[in-house]
Amino acid sequence: MNAAKTDESPLLDVRDLKLWLPGPTNLVPILTAVTFAVAHAEAVGLVGESGSGKSMTARTVARLLPSGAKVDGDVLFRGRSVRQFSKRELREWRQSTVQVIFQDSRAHINPVRKVGDFLREASCVNQKIKQEKADANSVRLLERVRVSNARARLDQYPHELSGGLLQRVMIAAALAPSPQLLIADEPTTALDVTTQADVIEILDELRREQRLSLLFITHDLELAAAFCDRTLVMYAGMIVEDQSSRRLHDHPLQPYTRGLLASRPRLDGDLTRLEAIPGRPVAAAEALTGCPFASRCVDYRPRCSSERPVLRPFGGGRVACVRAEEIHGVPAAAP
Amino acid sequence: MTTSVQRFTWPRRRLRTARAAARSDILVTIAVTVLALIVIAAIFAPLVAPYNPNAIDLSAVQQGSSAAHILGTDENGRDLLSRLLFGARPILAGTSLIVAFAVLIGTALALTAAWIGGAFDTAVSRVLDIGFAFPGLLLAILAVAVFGPGLTAPVIALAIAYIPYVARIVRGAAIRERSLPYVSALWIQGTSAFKISAFEILPNLMPVIVVQATISFGYALIDLAALSYLGLGVQPPTSDWGIMVSDGQLALLGGHPQQSLYAGAIIVITVMSCMVVGERLSARWSAG
Amino acid sequence: MNSHPGLEVIGLRKVFATGGRRHDDETVAVNDLSFTIGPGESLAIVGESGSGKTTTARIVVGLETPSGGRVVVAGRDRASHRLSAHERRSRARETQLVFQDPYHSLNPRKRVGESIGGVLKLHFNLRRSEQEARVNELLDLVGLDERHATRLPRSLSGGQRQRVAIARALAAEPGILVLDEAVSALDVSVQAQILNLLIDLRKTIEVSYLFISHDLAVVRYVSDRVIVMQRGIAVETGPTQQVLASPNHPYTKALLAAVPRPDWPIGVATA
Numbered sequence: 001m002n003a004a005k006t007d008e009s010p011l012l013d014v015r016d017l018k019l020w021l022p023g024p025t026n027l028v029p030i031l032t033a034v035t036f037a038v039a040h041a042e043a044v045g046l047v048g049e050s051g052s053g054k055s056m057t058a059r060t061v062a063r064l065l066p067s068g069a070k071v072d073g074d075v076l077f078r079g080r081s082v083r084q085f086s087k088r089e090l091r092e093w094r095q096s097t098v099q100v101i102f103q104d105s106r107a108h109i110n111p112v113r114k115v116g117d118f119l120r121e122a123s124c125v126n127q128k129i130k131q132e133k134a135d136a137n138s139v140r141l142l143e144r145v146r147v148s149n150a151r152a153r154l155d156q157y158p159h160e161l162s163g164g165l166l167q168r169v170m171i172a173a174a175l176a177p178s179p180q181l182l183i184a185d186e187p188t189t190a191l192d193v194t195t196q197a198d199v200i201e202i203l204d205e206l207r208r209e210q211r212l213s214l215l216f217i218t219h220d221l222e223l224a225a226a227f228c229d230r231t232l233v234m235y236a237g238m239i240v241e242d243q244s245s246r247r248l249h250d251h252p253l254q255p256y257t258r259g260l261l262a263s264r265p266r267l268d269g270d271l272t273r274l275e276a277i278p279g280r281p282v283a284a285a286e287a288l289t290g291c292p293f294a295s296r297c298v299d300y301r302p303r304c305s306s307e308r309p310v311l312r313p314f315g316g317g318r319v320a321c322v323r324a325e326e327i328h329g330v331p332a333a334a335p
Numbered sequence: 336m337t338t339s340v341q342r343f344t345w346p347r348r349r350l351r352t353a354r355a356a357a358r359s360d361i362l363v364t365i366a367v368t369v370l371a372l373i374v375i376a377a378i379f380a381p382l383v384a385p386y387n388p389n390a391i392d393l394s395a396v397q398q399g400s401s402a403a404h405i406l407g408t409d410e411n412g413r414d415l416l417s418r419l420l421f422g423a424r425p426i427l428a429g430t431s432l433i434v435a436f437a438v439l440i441g442t443a444l445a446l447t448a449a450w451i452g453g454a455f456d457t458a459v460s461r462v463l464d465i466g467f468a469f470p471g472l473l474l475a476i477l478a479v480a481v482f483g484p485g486l487t488a489p490v491i492a493l494a495i496a497y498i499p500y501v502a503r504i505v506r507g508a509a510i511r512e513r514s515l516p517y518v519s520a521l522w523i524q525g526t527s528a529f530k531i532s533a534f535e536i537l538p539n540l541m542p543v544i545v546v547q548a549t550i551s552f553g554y555a556l557i558d559l560a561a562l563s564y565l566g567l568g569v570q571p572p573t574s575d576w577g578i579m580v581s582d583g584q585l586a587l588l589g590g591h592p593q594q595s596l597y598a599g600a601i602i603v604i605t606v607m608s609c610m611v612v613g614e615r616l617s618a619r620w621s622a623g
Numbered sequence: 624m625n626s627h628p629g630l631e632v633i634g635l636r637k638v639f640a641t642g643g644r645r646h647d648d649e650t651v652a653v654n655d656l657s658f659t660i661g662p663g664e665s666l667a668i669v670g671e672s673g674s675g676k677t678t679t680a681r682i683v684v685g686l687e688t689p690s691g692g693r694v695v696v697a698g699r700d701r702a703s704h705r706l707s708a709h710e711r712r713s714r715a716r717e718t719q720l721v722f723q724d725p726y727h728s729l730n731p732r733k734r735v736g737e738s739i740g741g742v743l744k745l746h747f748n749l750r751r752s753e754q755e756a757r758v759n760e761l762l763d764l765v766g767l768d769e770r771h772a773t774r775l776p777r778s779l780s781g782g783q784r785q786r787v788a789i790a791r792a793l794a795a796e797p798g799i800l801v802l803d804e805a806v807s808a809l810d811v812s813v814q815a816q817i818l819n820l821l822i823d824l825r826k827t828i829e830v831s832y833l834f835i836s837h838d839l840a841v842v843r844y845v846s847d848r849v850i851v852m853q854r855g856i857a858v859e860t861g862p863t864q865q866v867l868a869s870p871n872h873p874y875t876k877a878l879l880a881a882v883p884r885p886d887w888p889i890g891v892a893t894a
Contacts, residue, residue, distance in 0.1 A: 516722035516724055520722065521730075522686065523685060523714075524715045524741075525709070525711035526741075
């Protein structure tokens with residue numbers, strides 16, 4: 001709690017990030033204007049549907065892009081530009097300071113090596129721990145993520161573990177080098193709901209314990225709002241809302257966020273027809289002028305088609321909507 | 336869920352981008368052009384060839400390129416260009432038959448095995464494995480030993496030898512396709528297994544089959560040329576690329592390389608063009 | 624429309640051999656499951672992976688054969704052996720299935736009109752003009768229009784493809800529509816559209832739903848009754864509202880507790 005207050009500068013500072021990926025004939029815009037920051041020991045949720053660019057944002061931050069990708073803007077980690085890292089600096093950064101967890105854990109672990117080998121690699125990487133100590137370390141890591149029979153698991157192969165268990169192993173491996181930032185790209189989407197709850201609980205506990213910053217990418221707004229400190233909502237390659245999770249749930253600022261919350265079936269409340277947003281989510285390339293959400297917005301006015309919204313401070317957070325003031329009346333005072 | 340950035344392109348636009356991509360891929364364009372030219376030349380050989388390929392002219396033996404004979408002559412004074420043009424016919428026809436036969440039988444076998452599955456599929460796979468173990472050329476030589484030289488025995492033997500290659504690839508693709516929900520949906524409707532395999536699954540396998548056919552064409556061409564080279568294919572005086580390579584060997588040692596050289600070159604060019612087209616098609620279709 | 628059959632499943636059991644060398648290497652996917660669906664009713668089966676809910680759906684529709692128990696549709700016992708084409712065709716007029724994956728449940732080379740028309744051709748003897756009209760009617764029913772009939776699946780979004788899948792299933796005029804996680808692969812905003820469509824459809828035409836899902840909130844909107852399954856066994860059943868509001872079985876409680884909410888997740892009980 002103290003470190004976060006004394007060190008005001010953010011851990012991760014993404015400034016006006018733009019991304020293009022190679023398409024069949026030319027470069028296709030994927031991200032048009034992404035600006036956000038993650039503070040020390042803060043969990044930030046990045047939420048979006050198809051085409052929102054949430055996954056690509058994570059990959060751009062971690063510099064895991066395919067060849068031919070074009071990036072503009074900057075990604076600053078503790079004030080240093082990640083984009084300027086040399087190969088060696090990048091490797092070190094990715095080995096110990098930043099860790100990434102993916103949705104499909106099976107695709108990111110070597111199926112012909114044992115779990116113990118995988119964890120040993122993860123712990124030894126920068127720390128030159130000897131073999132015997134490495135195994136003891138691995139057992140400790142597994143116990144921390146509540147994997148039962150930890151010692152026995154070291155001798156098992158990935159296919160012998162269930163999805164949820166494997167994801168916990170990945171988390172253990174990711175936390176082994178004591179990173180400062182963990183990027184999790186839909187880590188629980190492929191898991192059962194009870195397994196998801198377990199994994200989220202472990203993630204939450206560990207990140208508070210280790211004072212880890214977390215960038216959590218998901219399509220599930222409720223999930224992000226439930227366990228992240230702050231939530232960013234993305235649409236068509238740009239961030240359209242940035243608020244503390246609690247406030248976002250009760251007072252969504254952007255019509256898209258409001259629409260998303262309203263269209264999700266609830267376990268409580270009246271059983272009325274769902275307020276579905278018409279149309280379908282678009283990608284950045286399909287909405288390059290005006291507001292990308294204009295064609296689906298209930299609060300649409302003609303100016304929305306011509307003015308491009310910019311993410312700006314509003315009501316205690318940030319919003320990208322040209323009509324924000326009109327829709328909400330006078331902006332609420334920052335908390 | 337990820338979005339493919341190409342997902343919503345209309346069909347016509349896709350064709351335009353495909354043509355654009357093809358244009359930018361010089362190698363494929365050259366390869367396709369070369370193949371097209373060779374096929375056209377083979378078909379229209381009687382009209383295009385300057386001389387009768389069997390016309391012996393003992394006054395013009397072993398000549399290099401000249402105005403009268405663009406590619407020179409062989410040891411009997413026969414025009415090489417004409418012999419190459421006419422020589423394309425048996426080899427291209429033979430290879431086409433081999434590929435057609437292998438593809439038809441191989442695809443039918445693969446589709447049936449993929450659909451029925453279980454013991455039948457295992458049995459078919461084992462039979463195919465035996466087929467793989469037998470080199471096609473060896474089988475062809477055996478066939479010629481039994482049935483005599485010419486085009487028939489080698490073609491049938493090689494066709495049989497190529498079935499496993501086609502069948503294995505198509506079977507893999509068919510098994511994958513069969514596991515997709517739209518096949519289950521058709522099954523629920525009450526469509527017969529035959530109709531599903533032939534009219535729903537098969538069209539979706541065409542890219543795989545075409546690629547396999549193209550690449551097999553290249554390999555089969557080499558095999559057939561090799562047989563002719565050994566004297567086991569078409570017999571003289573019919574001109575054939577393989578025979579020309581063989582006939583020209585003695586002349587090569589005597590300082591007249593043109594026959595072997597041109598015949599060998601045209602074989603290599605044809606085969607490589609096939610491979611280039613096949614490989615590029617495969618890359619385009621597996622990515623797209 | 625078909626005179627409405629009911630669906631009765633009695634003591635359903637399905638065992639899969641897991642391919643081990645020992646004879647007792649088998650998984651019991653569905654264990655003694657019984658339920659009924661009356662005309663116009665909507666029953667949901669909820670569970671996680673390995674619960675047996677998808678297997679049940681596939682058995683009802685005829686894609687799998689049960690190892691034990693009976694499936695009675697329209698008062699007639701459905702055969703437990705592998706069905707012939709003719710038997711499948713008649714079953715298709717009683718039960719239909721909408722799959723989870725909108726990207727592979729349509730033949731990629733067939734236009735939408737052809738896919739739906741194919742089903743019509745199989746079951747009904749219509750003139751070409753009648754068939755076209757019926758295809759348009761079905762497209763309209765699912766919120767699409769005539770122009771979509773000439774499109775290929777690849778030019779449609781996930782939500783649109785799922786609408787086509789529903790139209791195709793309804794083309795056979797089944798009494799029971801089985802939806803196997805039919806909205807799970809869709810974006811949240813699109814999911815809501817399809818759920819609304821399903822709710823509306825039930826009011827417009829006479830059809831019952833067997834709705835398979837892992838998502839309790841979705842099930843609340845779309846079903847009258849729910850069965851909660853765990854490892855092949857029905858652990859709780861009852862009217863949806865009631866089960867979700869006051870669950871009895873610990874597993875149901877665990878499922879409910881695992882749904883993300885603002886005051887979550889610290890100290891989530893695990894099953």
